[in-house]
Amino acid sequence: MGLKRLRGSIxxxxxxxxxxxxxxxxxSAYKGFGQSxxxxxxxxxxxxxxxxxxxxxxxxxxxEIIAGVFDAPRGLDEAxxxxxxxxxxxxxxxxxxxxxxxxxxxxxxxxxxxxSRLLERALVPHVIASQTIPLIAIAPIVVIWGRKNMDFxxxxxxxxxxxxxxxxxxTFFPVAINGLRGLHSPSSEAxxxxxxxxxxxxxxxxxxxxxxxxxxxxxxxxxxxxASVVGAIVGEISAGVTGGLGRRxxxxxxxxxxxxxxxxxxxxxxxxxxxxxFLCISLLEYSLVRRKGTEAIL
Amino acid sequence: MxxxxxxxxxxxxxxxxxxxxxxxxGEANExxxxxxxxxxxxxxxxxxxxxxxxxxxxxxxxxxxxxxxSTSGTVLVNGKSADQARLDRDYSMVFQKxxxxxxRDVSRNIELPLELMGWRAADRRRRxxxxxxxxxxxxxxxxxxxxxxxxxxxxxxxxxxxxxxxALLLMDEPFGALDEMTREHMQNELLRIWSExxxxxxxxxxxxxxxxxxxxxxxVMSPRPGRIAAVIDNxxxxxxxxxRDAPQFFANVSAVRKVLRAGESQ
Ligand SMILES: Nc1ncnc2c1ncn2[C@@H]1O[C@H](COP(=O)(O)OP(=O)(O)OP(=O)(O)O)[C@@H](O)[C@H]1O
Ligand SMILES: [Mg+2]
Numbered sequence: 041m042g043l044k045r046l047r048g049s050i051x052x053x054x055x056x057x058x059x060x061x062x063x064x065x066x067x068s069a070y071k072g073f074g075q076s077x078x079x080x081x082x083x084x085x086x087x088x089x090x091x092x093x094x095x096x097x098x099x100x101x102x103x104e105i106i107a108g109v110f111d112a113p114r115g116l117d118e119a120x121x122x123x124x125x126x127x128x129x130x131x132x133x134x135x136x137x138x139x140x141x142x143x144x145x146x147x148x149x150x151x152x153x154x155x156s157r158l159l160e161r162a163l164v165p166h167v168i169a170s171q172t173i174p175l176i177a178i179a180p181i182v183v184i185w186g187r188k189n190m191d192f193x194x195x196x197x198x199x200x201x202x203x204x205x206x207x208x209x210x211t212f213f214p215v216a217i218n219g220l221r222g223l224h225s226p227s228s229e230a231x232x233x234x235x236x237x238x239x240x241x242x243x244x245x246x247x248x249x250x251x252x253x254x255x256x257x258x259x260x261x262x263x264x265x266x267a268s269v270v271g272a273i274v275g276e277i278s279a280g281v282t283g284g285l286g287r288r289x290x291x292x293x294x295x296x297x298x299x300x301x302x303x304x305x306x307x308x309x310x311x312x313x314x315x316x317x318f319l320c321i322s323l324l325e326y327s328l329v330r331r332k333g334t335e336a337i338l
Numbered sequence: 339m340x341x342x343x344x345x346x347x348x349x350x351x352x353x354x355x356x357x358x359x360x361x362x363x364g365e366a367n368e369x370x371x372x373x374x375x376x377x378x379x380x381x382x383x384x385x386x387x388x389x390x391x392x393x394x395x396x397x398x399x400x401x402x403x404x405x406x407x408s409t410s411g412t413v414l415v416n417g418k419s420a421d422q423a424r425l426d427r428d429y430s431m432v433f434q435k436x437x438x439x440x441x442r443d444v445s446r447n448i449e450l451p452l453e454l455m456g457w458r459a460a461d462r463r464r465r466x467x468x469x470x471x472x473x474x475x476x477x478x479x480x481x482x483x484x485x486x487x488x489x490x491x492x493x494x495x496x497x498x499x500x501x502x503x504x505a506l507l508l509m510d511e512p513f514g515a516l517d518e519m520t521r522e523h524m525q526n527e528l529l530r531i532w533s534e535x536x537x538x539x540x541x542x543x544x545x546x547x548x549x550x551x552x553x554x555x556x557x558v559m560s561p562r563p564g565r566i567a568a569v570i571d572n573x574x575x576x577x578x579x580x581x582r583d584a585p586q587f588f589a590n591v592s593a594v595r596k597v598l599r600a601g602e603s604q
Contacts, residue, residue, distance in 0.1 A: 229433050229435055229437050230439070232405050233437055234454075236405065236424065237427065237430075237451045237455075238424050238426075238454070243454050247439075247450065247453065247454070248439070251439065251441045252439075254441070
């Protein structure tokens with residue numbers, strides 16, 4: 041059993057490596073193609089007019105990008121990769137706090153709404169409407185609000201907490217919606233069974249509705265986890281918070297001409313962070329819900 | 339023995355007086371599911387309810403379980419209102435689908451009602467072991483519901499239902515989804531458990547032979563509106579596989595069939 045699983049993981053790792061290699065090859069191929077159109081300085085028939093040209097500035101080579109991970113930016117003696125790692129850790133904290141708060145808020149909403157059809161019908165449209173407000177619009181408000189109005193809290197409010205709040209705004213939604221579906225998922229027989237045992241509402245929630253919701257919740261958690269990273273990065277960028285991957289991406293975009301590969305490294309770092317949190321949730325799901333026969337996506 | 343305990347022994351487990359159930363009253367889809375039902379079930383009886391689909395067997399069972407309210411009439415269980423009996427955990431239900439929680443192993447499924455009643459973990463564990471012995475699944479305590487056959491799952495459901503030793507067992511076509519061989523085996527098992535535990539059983543079935551083999555009393559129902567067509571006392575003496583071939587068995591089967599036919603042709 042263990043060996044089988046190990047072999048499965050090795051196979052998945054090989055597939056993943058092949059996929060990354062394929063991506064790099066495709067990137068390099070397009071780079072070569074786009075550059076040769078550019079070098080020819082003529083629009084190739086058909087493709088030349090629809091496909092964008094490239095050059096070393098817009099598409100640094102794969103080797104340059106890899107080198108960008110290990111090179112230290114001018115004036116510093118720290119590899120850029122390690123700087124990105126530090127920024128990623130900063131963003132991860134914002135995302136993790138935002139995610140956790142989002143899960144709590146989302147679950148609370150789901151539990152309250154599932155307790156009454158009337159509440160559900162009245163409030164679900166509002167929950168959905170909340171997501172139509174663009175993140176870019178609320179981010180600065182949240183940060184300003186955080187700086188001015190959070191002094192009633194027993195702890196000191198930092199800007200990164202405002203970014204977490206923005207991430208929460210993205211994460212509570214899938215948790216609330218999927219959670220609601222999950223809480224409604226038990227069959228009427230299962231609910232009657234609990235009634236026949238004279239189970240209290242809380243007991244039915246804890247021993248039936250919530251466990252039955254786990255598969256629904258975990259698919260929401262996976263969406264929410266990646267969304268929390270996106271929320272944190274967008275929050276950092278649009279709120280002008282110092283620190284984090286979003287900030288780094290903005291910075292490297294401003295000095296793009298002197299080091300395009302660094303922007304690529306920062307963006308890839310953001311992607312890696314998203315994959316990382318996704319895998320963390322998958323792993324948690326695997327250890328918790330494995331019994332149901334669900335496979336972790338690894 | 340005191341006079342009081344004699345009367346409580348005599349007290350019927352279930353007493354239904356003029357029970358009527360109307361679903362969706364006053365609406366276009368109004369259904370008179372049960373019409374003026376009178377029924378007594380004595381303590382220790384094994385009563386089967388039989389009748390064509392839609393005649394209100396499940397509804398009658400749910401009325402006893404207080405999972406639906408009667409529109410009029412009274413339902414007493416152990417001398418109290420059905421709902422009080424539910425709150426006192428006087429009965430347990432078994433459905434056609436085993437309805438095991440697949441995030442719990444077999445043993446913890448059996449412990450579910452005990453958890454709800456606040457039993458200590460060690461006591462729950464011990465009882466669940468006893469129950470697994472009762473249904474002969476000792477080796478499957480830590481198996482998963484998805485790994486069980488239909489018959490095994492239903493045995494776990496029965497173990498779960500019996501775990502807190504309810505006085506009354508309400509079963510709604512519990513063997514309906516099983517093949518004939520498993521079904522006969524389960525019938526034998528249920529009778530063994532019934533005689534070992536002295537539980538009162540109300541058992542819904544579509545099968546005439548099942549009703550006759552299992553019960554001390556067969557209640558035949560007729561549809562639209564649901565009424566009791568006949569109550570047939572059914573004394574087979576010892577119930578084992580030889581009883582399935584006894585002349586008395588076949589005589590009672592035809593008696594039940596006759597009443598069912600009469601109800602249909604009305
Ligand atoms: N929740 C409900 N709402 C409305 N009508 C119902 C409800 N439950 C049962 N009925 C109706 O009551 C009648 C009796 O249903 P019931 O389920 O008790 O029959 P049954 O004898 O158990 O049938 P079956 O043998 O098919 O299980 C049917 O006409 C059914 O449509
Ligand atoms: Mg039924």
